[in-house]
Amino acid sequence: MQIYSDNQRRLANIIEKDATRSNWTDWKWHVRNSIKSIDGVERLLGIHFSDKEREALRRTTEKFPMAITPYYLSLIDAKDYRNDPVFMQAFPSIDELRIENHDMIDPLHEDEDSPVPGLTHRYPDRVLLHVSNTCAMYCRHCTRKRKVGDRDSIPSREDLRQGIEYIRRTPQVRDVLLSGGDPFMLSDEMLDWLLTEIGSIEHVEVVRIGTRTPVVLPYRITDELVEMLKKHHPLWINTHFNHPAEITASSKQALAKLADAGIPLGNQSVLLAGVNDCPRLIKVLNHKLVRNRVRPYYLYQCDLSEGLTHFRTPIGKGIEILESLRGHTSGFSIPTYVVDAPGGGGKIPLMPNYIISWTANKVVLRNYEGVITTYHEPAHYEPTYCDRECKTCNLQLREADAEEKAIGIESLLADWDDTLSLTPEENERMGRRIDAA
Numbered sequence: 001m002q003i004y005s006d007n008q009r010r011l012a013n014i015i016e017k018d019a020t021r022s023n024w025t026d027w028k029w030h031v032r033n034s035i036k037s038i039d040g041v042e043r044l045l046g047i048h049f050s051d052k053e054r055e056a057l058r059r060t061t062e063k064f065p066m067a068i069t070p071y072y073l074s075l076i077d078a079k080d081y082r083n084d085p086v087f088m089q090a091f092p093s094i095d096e097l098r099i100e101n102h103d104m105i106d107p108l109h110e111d112e113d114s115p116v117p118g119l120t121h122r123y124p125d126r127v128l129l130h131v132s133n134t135c136a137m138y139c140r141h142c143t144r145k146r147k148v149g150d151r152d153s154i155p156s157r158e159d160l161r162q163g164i165e166y167i168r169r170t171p172q173v174r175d176v177l178l179s180g181g182d183p184f185m186l187s188d189e190m191l192d193w194l195l196t197e198i199g200s201i202e203h204v205e206v207v208r209i210g211t212r213t214p215v216v217l218p219y220r221i222t223d224e225l226v227e228m229l230k231k232h233h234p235l236w237i238n239t240h241f242n243h244p245a246e247i248t249a250s251s252k253q254a255l256a257k258l259a260d261a262g263i264p265l266g267n268q269s270v271l272l273a274g275v276n277d278c279p280r281l282i283k284v285l286n287h288k289l290v291r292n293r294v295r296p297y298y299l300y301q302c303d304l305s306e307g308l309t310h311f312r313t314p315i316g317k318g319i320e321i322l323e324s325l326r327g328h329t330s331g332f333s334i335p336t337y338v339v340d341a342p343g344g345g346g347k348i349p350l351m352p353n354y355i356i357s358w359t360a361n362k363v364v365l366r367n368y369e370g371v372i373t374t375y376h377e378p379a380h381y382e383p384t385y386c387d388r389e390c391k392t393c394n395l396q397l398r399e400a401d402a403e404e405k406a407i408g409i410e411s412l413l414a415d416w417d418d419t420l421s422l423t424p425e426e427n428e429r430m431g432r433r434i435d436a437a
């Protein structure tokens with residue numbers, strides 16, 4: 001598909017009489033003309049819903065608003081729209097109002113694990129900063145559905161200062177993720193300011209931006225934006241393609257601009273029932289991504305947020321997909337499959353089991369073909385005793401001594417930590433111990 005196809009020209013002219021190609025490739029035109037009503041979609045796609053359906057859709061959009069960029073809408077095949085992967089990601093489903101028992105408003109506890117407004121500090125060395133409350137297109141499968149359209153605004157510098165100040169006074173933060181909403185909904189000037197502020201913090205080693213604009217609004221990736229971003233290396237970008245149909249001439253051009261600016265690109269997909277829950281489809285998607293210099297990073301199990309039940313697959317589907325990738329295709333075409341732990345536990349990686357059994361000197365493993373093999377453990381391995389004194393260690397790291405505190409399971413493995421077991425709070429057996437009181 002070329003940039004500004006006949007279909008896109010047709011849509012542009014329905015939206016605005018005498019719209020031109022330069023309107024179409026102007027990202028602000030798309031934001032201005034984003035489609036927010038059921039009528040609008042009907043008119044542009046030439047489709048019609050029954051009165052009953054419209055009423056149910058109206059109730060759905062009251063709770064979870066809709067916004068679709070003309071560009072993203074132009075990718076929909078109107079003849080088979082109900083099965084169209086772009087339509088399903090962009091257009092509300094009446095199933096969104098179905099709330100199941102285990103659904104939650106904020107399953108990842110992003111709002112709870114938040115020391116200052118708009119910042120989530122979950123892992124030891126990195127934080128997530130919500131720098132925008134809005135997106136070009138509202139994904140129907142958004143994990144932050146609770147916030148969509150809520151405060152549909154661009155935060156001011158004052159709003160962002162609290163997050164920046166938190167990072168400045170928290171020296172363990174070496175990696176800052178800008179998320180939102182979509183950070184690329186901010187102006188170039190605002191982003192430049194933000195990246196300059198964060199870049200001036202000495203302990204911040206890397207900044208990442210999560211954006212779906214290459215997928216839903218590729219014209220946002222302008223030469224000016226890229227010139228500005230280049231000044232802020234090391235900068236990484238993760239985008240969010242879910243289906244091969246999203247990789248178009250326009251999105252390829254956006255990705256090429258970013259990659260040419262030396263920005264390492266990753267992709268985070270979400271596994272969605274009826275959209276991409278197919279091993280072959282995910283493989284084709286990942287092949288297309290790597291051809292466009294994008295490394296598949298994560299494949300997410302759909303979160304337990306309210307309004308997503310109809311998108312959820314069993315975890316088994318994800319395992320099956322991973323089984324179909326490892327060994328069958330390039331290692332760098334394989335994302336890590338993760339479940340983001342309900343309750344804020346962070347991402348948990350999942351994959352098929354490759355260890356079959358174990359003895360004192362051998363491990364029995366299987367490969368992707370089902371070949372079962374044995375790996376002989378070394379007979380003379382001498383572990384280096386770790387006292388965390390890296391300066392004098394024979395491995396010559398030559399860094400300042402490491403902290404003595406270990407977290408979680410790591411503490412059970414560590415030489416320098418004598419934690420014997422991890423016990424859940426309020427363990428009944430512990431409560432029965434004589435010295436418990």
Ligand SMILES: *Cc1c(COP(=O)(O)O)cnc(C)c1O
Nearest residue numbers: 120121122123126127128177347
């Ligand atoms: C996903 C996520 C990160 C980053 O995790 P990585 O595995 O480093 O990509 C950081 N903070 C929060 C709250 C997250 O959800």
